[in-house]
Amino acid sequence: MTEKIILAGFGGQGMMLLGKLLAQAAMVSGKFVTYFPSYGTEVRGGTAVYHLIISSEEIFSPLIEEADTLIVMNQPSYQKFKGILKADGLLVLNSSLIKLKNHSDVRIQKVPATEIANKLGNVLVSNIVMLGAYLITKKLFSANQILDQLKIILKGKRGDLFAINKQALESGIQAI
Amino acid sequence: MKQLLTGNEAAAEAAILAGCRYYYGYPITPQNELINYMSVRMPQVGGTFIQAESEIAAISMVHGSAAAGGRSMTSSSSPGISLKQEGISYLAGSELPCVIINIQRGGPGLGDISASQADYFQAVKGGGHGDYHTIVLAPSSVQEMADLVYDAFDMSDNYRNPVMILGDAQIGQLMEPVEFYKKQKNNLPAKNWSLTGAQGRKRNIIKSFYPVKGELEEFNAHLQKKYKMIEEHEIRYEAINIHEADIILVAYGTSARICKEVVKKSQQFKFKVGMVRPITLWPFPKEIIRRISEKVQCILTVEMSAGQMVEDVRLAVESRCPVHFYGRTGGGVPTSLEVIRKIVEIVPDNKVANTLLKLAEVK
Numbered sequence: 001m002t003e004k005i006i007l008a009g010f011g012g013q014g015m016m017l018l019g020k021l022l023a024q025a026a027m028v029s030g031k032f033v034t035y036f037p038s039y040g041t042e043v044r045g046g047t048a049v050y051h052l053i054i055s056s057e058e059i060f061s062p063l064i065e066e067a068d069t070l071i072v073m074n075q076p077s078y079q080k081f082k083g084i085l086k087a088d089g090l091l092v093l094n095s096s097l098i099k100l101k102n103h104s105d106v107r108i109q110k111v112p113a114t115e116i117a118n119k120l121g122n123v124l125v126s127n128i129v130m131l132g133a134y135l136i137t138k139k140l141f142s143a144n145q146i147l148d149q150l151k152i153i154l155k156g157k158r159g160d161l162f163a164i165n166k167q168a169l170e171s172g173i174q175a176i
Numbered sequence: 177m178k179q180l181l182t183g184n185e186a187a188a189e190a191a192i193l194a195g196c197r198y199y200y201g202y203p204i205t206p207q208n209e210l211i212n213y214m215s216v217r218m219p220q221v222g223g224t225f226i227q228a229e230s231e232i233a234a235i236s237m238v239h240g241s242a243a244a245g246g247r248s249m250t251s252s253s254s255p256g257i258s259l260k261q262e263g264i265s266y267l268a269g270s271e272l273p274c275v276i277i278n279i280q281r282g283g284p285g286l287g288d289i290s291a292s293q294a295d296y297f298q299a300v301k302g303g304g305h306g307d308y309h310t311i312v313l314a315p316s317s318v319q320e321m322a323d324l325v326y327d328a329f330d331m332s333d334n335y336r337n338p339v340m341i342l343g344d345a346q347i348g349q350l351m352e353p354v355e356f357y358k359k360q361k362n363n364l365p366a367k368n369w370s371l372t373g374a375q376g377r378k379r380n381i382i383k384s385f386y387p388v389k390g391e392l393e394e395f396n397a398h399l400q401k402k403y404k405m406i407e408e409h410e411i412r413y414e415a416i417n418i419h420e421a422d423i424i425l426v427a428y429g430t431s432a433r434i435c436k437e438v439v440k441k442s443q444q445f446k447f448k449v450g451m452v453r454p455i456t457l458w459p460f461p462k463e464i465i466r467r468i469s470e471k472v473q474c475i476l477t478v479e480m481s482a483g484q485m486v487e488d489v490r491l492a493v494e495s496r497c498p499v500h501f502y503g504r505t506g507g508g509v510p511t512s513l514e515v516i517r518k519i520v521e522i523v524p525d526n527k528v529a530n531t532l533l534k535l536a537e538v539k
Binding site: 020023024027028033034035036037058060061062063065 | 178180346349350351352353433434436437440509511512
């Protein structure tokens with residue numbers, strides 16, 4: 001089993017955390033995992049992209065040439081990375097911010113993540129809404145496996161971030 | 177317990193666990209996670225972290241605390257490592273143990289911030305002035321980065337010699353699971369040469385200046401003897417499918433990961449591809465490459481440079497078989513498909529080339 005995921009969005013939309021949760025869940029379940037962030041000379045409002053590979057076998061190059069899944073948060077990211085998705089791949093997109101022209105063959109999950117997160121009271125959790133939608137579609141990990149990692153990452157942080165992130169994850173799962 | 181860390185962070189944590197308590201750095205992409213991690217962790221363990229005013233200052237601070245016997249480290253990326261060369265030559269000339277990490281980026285000049293292997297010559301052939309060597313270690317995964325940083329401190333203490341870790345932007349930025357399990361060797365020689373205050377003993381002198389005629393030649397003879405010993409004892413490499421191979425790939429670091437994929441893809445075909453991955457770039461694993469060159473049809477060296485390590489491969493092969501080269505520069509990372517295409521190009525047998533092309537299409 002090998003799953004190659006490209007995650008992309010505006011800097012600040014939380015793609016880094018989304019990928020990290022998946023990567024850590026993969027690590028503790030004994031899978032091989034590589035997680036490679038873009039660190040280019042980026043400009044404000046530009047796209048941040050992450051290459052995440054989860055596999056039951058040794059991973060060689062951490063760079064993805066052809067993705068099984070593309071998770072995108074905004075229009076520029078979709079435009080920039082749609083070509084990297086393989087013909088029968090999975091496209092999970094934030095339909096609050098992306099207008100989709102026909103993208104044939106691929107399996108598409110439209111998630112109004114920004115809208116859902118706003119309703120929950122914090123737009124910053126739109127990434128976790130997307131994660132919920134991805135989880136229920138590909139079923140690589142359970143919600144609890146992700147929540148375990150979220151607890152670890154949020155340890156020591158102020159406020160009740162866990163509760164709202166949990167809500168966001170559940171909303172994402174229900175959105176599908 | 178496994179942690180998901182970047183190569184930069186893993187290098188920093190391994191250094192701290194190896195007992196490094198003196199770190200000096202100056203920010204440069206793509207190694208900033210390392211200096212950032214050190215700025216948080218060093219105060220926690222009672223160590224010294226200094227963001228120096230320049231790379232030259234940082235390497236000179238390494239000189240100071242290494243002379244006083246402390247495990248010392250600095251890190252940078254290509255342009256910053258160029259600035260450190262004077263200091264590295266002085267460290268080698270003063271026989272001071274220390275670890276220097278180069279997370280290579282594209283060059284020459286300011287270049288760019290993507291992954292590159294174009295500092296090979298600088299790392300293994302001196303870089304600074306004078307007849308000296310640093311031991312050069314090349315990790316190809318985040319776990320190996322941590323392991324080699326540990327070993328680097330032990331080797332540098334053992335031989336009183338600077339050790340360089342030659343990584344690249346990909347290894348530095350990449351996150352992989354890593355476990356810290358190595359322990360510091362306890363049979364290392366005592367640092368009775370270090371400057372710790374001479375009360376009650378004869379004074380120690382740390383210097384690289386030998387103005388009296390004959391003294392410097394004698395000192396150089398001593399260095400060369402030491403380098404010979406390092407060559408005899410410290411060569412490391414990983415060999416995969418080298419027996420019965422028709423062609424051998426030679427690659428290190430990030431390039432080696434891609435070549436490993438080529439070796440794996442080729443297993444289902446008659447034409448046998450093997451590989452040698454040098455882990456020590458200096459001392460270079462020339463003996464294994466010499467032995468292999470007597471049996472294979474040809475060797476292909478793959479690098480993210482215009483062809484640097486391939487010169488050492490050719491020196492080892494001494495024309496026993498053809499040595500080919502495939503490289504990408506300026507931030508380009510070779511793909512397994514590109515490497516397979518290159519193999520097709522250099523294999524004279526058409527039948528073999530056809531099967532290889534089929535192999536190239538295997539995803």
